[in-house]
Amino acid sequence: MADSRRKYLLGLALLLMGGFLIGWSYDYPVRGLLAATAIALGWQIRQLFVFEQMLRNKQFTGTRYDNGIWSGIFSEVGYLHRRSLKQKKRYRRLVKELRHSIDSMPDGGIVLNSAFEIVSCNTAAEELAGLKLRQDRGHRVDNILRDPKFSSYLNSSDFENGVELRSPVADGRWLNYRMVPFGAKQHLLLLRDVTEHVRLGKIRRDFIANASHELRSPLTVIGGYLDTLVTDVETPEHWRKPVARMQEQADRLNNIIAELLELSRLEAIERNVKDERVDLCALLMTAQASVATAAGSPTIMVDCHSSDRLLGSVTEMESVIANLLSNAVRHTPGDGTITLTWSSDAQGGQLTVADTGEGIDREDIPRLSERFFRVNRGRSREDGGVGLGLAIVKHVLSRHDATLEILSEIGVGSRFICRFPRTRIEAGDTLSH
Numbered sequence: 402m403a404d405s406r407r408k409y410l411l412g413l414a415l416l417l418m419g420g421f422l423i424g425w426s427y428d429y430p431v432r433g434l435l436a437a438t439a440i441a442l443g444w445q446i447r448q449l450f451v452f453e454q455m456l457r458n459k460q461f462t463g464t465r466y467d468n469g470i471w472s473g474i475f476s477e478v479g480y481l482h483r484r485s486l487k488q489k490k491r492y493r494r495l496v497k498e499l500r501h502s503i504d505s506m507p508d509g510g511i512v513l514n515s516a517f518e519i520v521s522c523n524t525a526a527e528e529l530a531g532l533k534l535r536q537d538r539g540h541r542v543d544n545i546l547r548d549p550k551f552s553s554y555l556n557s558s559d560f561e562n563g564v565e566l567r568s569p570v571a572d573g574r575w576l577n578y579r580m581v582p583f584g585a586k587q588h589l590l591l592l593r594d595v596t597e598h599v600r601l602g603k604i605r606r607d608f609i610a611n612a613s614h615e616l617r618s619p620l621t622v623i624g625g626y627l628d629t630l631v632t633d634v635e636t637p638e639h640w641r642k643p644v645a646r647m648q649e650q651a652d653r654l655n656n657i658i659a660e661l662l663e664l665s666r667l668e669a670i671e672r673n674v675k676d677e678r679v680d681l682c683a684l685l686m687t688a689q690a691s692v693a694t695a696a697g698s699p700t701i702m703v704d705c706h707s708s709d710r711l712l713g714s715v716t717e718m719e720s721v722i723a724n725l726l727s728n729a730v731r732h733t734p735g736d737g738t739i740t741l742t743w744s745s746d747a748q749g750g751q752l753t754v755a756d757t758g759e760g761i762d763r764e765d766i767p768r769l770s771e772r773f774f775r776v777n778r779g780r781s782r783e784d785g786g787v788g789l790g791l792a793i794v795k796h797v798l799s800r801h802d803a804t805l806e807i808l809s810e811i812g813v814g815s816r817f818i819c820r821f822p823r824t825r826i827e828a829g830d831t832l833s834h
């Protein structure tokens with residue numbers, strides 16, 4: 402480039418000098434200089450036009466101008482153009498490969514903009530959800546995948562768990578929809594065929610429900626005979642203790658079966674029944690009254706900070722309170738305190754069962770709502786624990802779009818907080834409790 406610049410300046414100087422000398426030989430040196438300048442300018446203008454045309458036609462090859470500086474500019478621009486063409490080609494190939502691999506994925510993916518309108522999707526999404534990208538692009542996804550459960554999932558800001566729904570195109574098939582953040586303010590809706598998973602879940606639920614039902618009848622008969630033996634005066638003395646133990650264990654089995662059946666029932670039926678207006682303060686007071694009378698139990702207090710009603714099921718909420726309260730009673734000494742609280746604010750409602758009992762180890766907390774999980778198996782068995790109470794609580798709460806938060810410290814106590822979304826809360830009458 403430096404060389405061509407030197408060449409260009411030298412040529413220009415020679416031209417001007419030539420013009421000057423020719424003009425001088427005719428006694429018009431200034432005119433000669435001006436004429437040479439005009440020629441140099443005209444040449445530059447011509448080169449500019451050629452350059453502009455070259456840019457317009459994107460034709461950078463075959464143009465040869467030996468004028469040093471311009472040939473440098475032309476070859477530099479030509480090189481940049483060829484390089485960008487190569488890069489474009491590489492990117493096009495990359496996009497094609499990416500598109501190809503996205504299309505051969507078994508899971509569907511739908512890209513949505515911030516208003517949940519369809520931007521694009523892969524082939525699997527078209528097949529699984531019956532989308533037709535050409536027609537459906539730009540439409541809100543819940544106008545295409547019409548299902549109230551999907552709409553409420555979309556409108557909730559919690560996309561963590563996804564939602565399982567029947568396939569809109571294939572009978573008997575189930576899809577899992579899950580939203581993940583994508584790009585700037587966009588979303589990626591992932592679709593997965595979970596038919597097999599749903600089928601296995603149903604087999605497991607049916608098995609537990611059927612087995613529990615089948616076990617119930619013989620156990621009722623056994624329990625009946627044991628009750629008779631316990632009360633019968635003719636039962637020999639040395640049999641009384643074993644019979645009482647057998648009766649205890651039969652009761653325990655009955656409890657397990659009842660809780661298993663309760664869980665199966667909750668899992669089997671969808672909560673599409675009409676919601677009731679649940680007066681949680683009243684339920685908390687009834688629960689308090691049912692436990693507080695037992696001698697040696699901890700003190701139970703009810704704190705009612707809101708008259709707002711919960712939209713849901715009375716019986717299911719009774720079960721939540723009964724389970725949390727019976728746990729608190731079993732794990733709190735007689736001189737401890739249990740506080741049942743209902744409150745609500747702009748975020749939603751909170752039902753809290755707090756105790757000053759033994760507390761739970763931090764690493765056990767995430768496992769508490771697993772079926773049959775007990776912190777201390779031996780002790781739990783003795784005090785009548787089955788390990789299904791919190792699983793039932795969690796299930797009922799999820800049917801009410803609620804979550805369970807557990808805070809606990811060993812030796813200080815535990816706090817079980819059920820958080821209901823604002824959509825589940827309805828203003829109540831004036832506070833009467």
Ligand code: ADP
Pocket residue numbers: 724728729732756758759760761769770774775776777781785786787788789790791792815
């Ligand atoms: P269980 O029928 O054994 O009580 P749950 O599912 O209700 O089963 O509870 C699981 C375990 O959580 C219990 O075995 C117990 O160890 C622990 N737990 C539940 N509530 C409390 C509480 N308030 N304080 C201490 N531990 C608790």
